Amino acid sequence: ILLSLIALIAALSLLLGHKKENQQTSLQTNATNNETPNDTNNANNTEAEGQIENLDLPDLIGKDSLKRNDESQVDAMMQKASLLYEQGQKDEALHLFDKAASFSQGIASHNLGVIKFKEKDFNGALDLFDSSIASKENASVSAIDALVSAYHLQDEDLYYHYLKIARDTLYKDYKKSFY
Numbered sequence: 001i002l003l004s005l006i007a008l009i010a011a012l013s014l015l016l017g018h019k020k021e022n023q024q025t026s027l028q029t030n031a032t033n034n035e036t037p038n039d040t041n042n043a044n045n046t047e048a049e050g051q052i053e054n055l056d057l058p059d060l061i062g063k064d065s066l067k068r069n070d071e072s073q074v075d076a077m078m079q080k081a082s083l084l085y086e087q088g089q090k091d092e093a094l095h096l097f098d099k100a101a102s103f104s105q106g107i108a109s110h111n112l113g114v115i116k117f118k119e120k121d122f123n124g125a126l127d128l129f130d131s132s133i134a135s136k137e138n139a140s141v142s143a144i145d146a147l148v149s150a151y152h153l154q155d156e157d158l159y160y161h162y163l164k165i166a167r168d169t170l171y172k173d174y175k176k177s178f179y
Helices: 002-033 041-053 071-086 090-101 105-118 122-135 139-152 156-174
Strands: none
Touching: 071 090, 071 105, 090 105, 105 122, 105 139, 122 139, 122 156, 139 156
């Protein structure tokens, strides 16, 4: 039973990661398909900047400012931050993730944890995944990512700790939509 649960968690994690990769890949593919063979790297950057600018993000101050629970605007902000990070603009991406944190701490903490994970800072990733789990927003996803971080740290106690959290929260989060 434990092995099937681990396989289920791993499959779910891969599926969610694949879904996010497909979204980012499709944006990158669209930019690539619109280029001619003689375009330079500047053309790539211009196209990507155009994609970021077309996300229709709200002003943070004024009549169009974000409402606390407007998930679509937070999603757009997170998408822009992810694009910036993928383009190597880490400082700008982290700044935008911090802004998003004031509206959705759990999601922002999870995404920052993923960044730390990609940088192989597994302890830093665990701290951020813990923050996301504590917010109870999609706790199972953060628990699964924390489980993988614990695996890379070869910490068996942490691994089973996050496996228990994932098992306990997976059904609750199954009923919610993922970002």
